[in-house]
Amino acid sequence: QKEVEQNSGPLSVPEGAIASLNCTYSDRGSQSFFWYRQYSGKSPELIMFIYSNGDKEDGRFTAQLNKASQYVSLLIRDSQPSDSATYLCAVKGSSASKIIFGSGTRLSIRP
Amino acid sequence: NAGVTQTPKFQVLKTGQSMTLQCAQDMNHNSMYWYRQDPGMGLRLIYYSASEGTTDKGEVPNGYNVSRLNKREFSLRLESAAPSQTSVYFCASSEDFRSPSYGYTFGSGTRLTVV
Numbered sequence: 001q002k003e004v005e006q007n008s009g010p011l012s013v014p015e016g017a018i019a020s021l022n023c024t025y026s027d028r029g030s031q032s033f034f035w036y037r038q039y040s041g042k043s044p045e046l047i048m049f050i051y052s053n054g055d056k057e058d059g060r061f062t063a064q065l066n067k068a069s070q071y072v073s074l075l076i077r078d079s080q081p082s083d084s085a086t087y088l089c090a091v092k093g094s095s096a097s098k099i100i101f102g103s104g105t106r107l108s109i110r111p
Numbered sequence: 112n113a114g115v116t117q118t119p120k121f122q123v124l125k126t127g128q129s130m131t132l133q134c135a136q137d138m139n140h141n142s143m144y145w146y147r148q149d150p151g152m153g154l155r156l157i158y159y160s161a162s163e164g165t166t167d168k169g170e171v172p173n174g175y176n177v178s179r180l181n182k183r184e185f186s187l188r189l190e191s192a193a194p195s196q197t198s199v200y201f202c203a204s205s206e207d208f209r210s211p212s213y214g215y216t217f218g219s220g221t222r223l224t225v226v
Contacts (some may be wrong), residue, residue, distance in 0.1 A: 049214055099215065
């Protein structure tokens with residue numbers, strides 16, 4: 001079992017709809033959870049982090065965390081073509097000193 | 112406002128050659144990391160330095176060595192390059208790994224091809 005798992009996609013969503021990206025993790029002691037966006041040929045860019053159960057909103061983005069289910073998600077409201085990218089889920093585990101990344105979900109927003 | 116700077120951006124090596132990838136950050140971050148990214152594999156940690164003067168192995172350290180030269184600089188060395196080391200290499204830094212909200216700032220990457 002991978003430490004951080006994501007559906008590789010591609011996930012295709014119509015423009016203006018809600019895109020929902022999911023991630024599960026195996027380390028119950030994990031402390032912090034991150035979502036990175038990576039455009040093709042570019043480096044990852046941090047867009048959200050969350051470390052408490054529940055929802056955290058930032059503009060069109062909402063991160064959701066459920067530690068009991070070991071599940072974290074990212075919702076993108078009013079999806080735009082510029083949101084088309086690969087989204088990487090990352091988890092800071094109980095070892096604390098490093099982050100483990102999932103393999104990413106490729107999101108495509110169709111006009 | 113450079114952030115994390117990696118050099119070179121592109122490199123082609125022959126099997127058995129050696130090279131050093133350079134990384135420098137100007138954000139006064141304590142921790143630095145080297146990742147490789149391969150299609151379908153996500154980002155895999157090669158080595159990291161939690162603070163100046165310390166280095167530790169990550170998930171895929173074989174074939175690599177690192178040096179934390181000072182607080183700003185963290186280099187990655189391939190002693191004898193192999194085709195399996197063809198990849199995109201990212202350096203990253205973070206303020207303090209003990210903070211729950213810390214995240215990484217990434218460099219722009221080095222695209223390495225070993226023939």
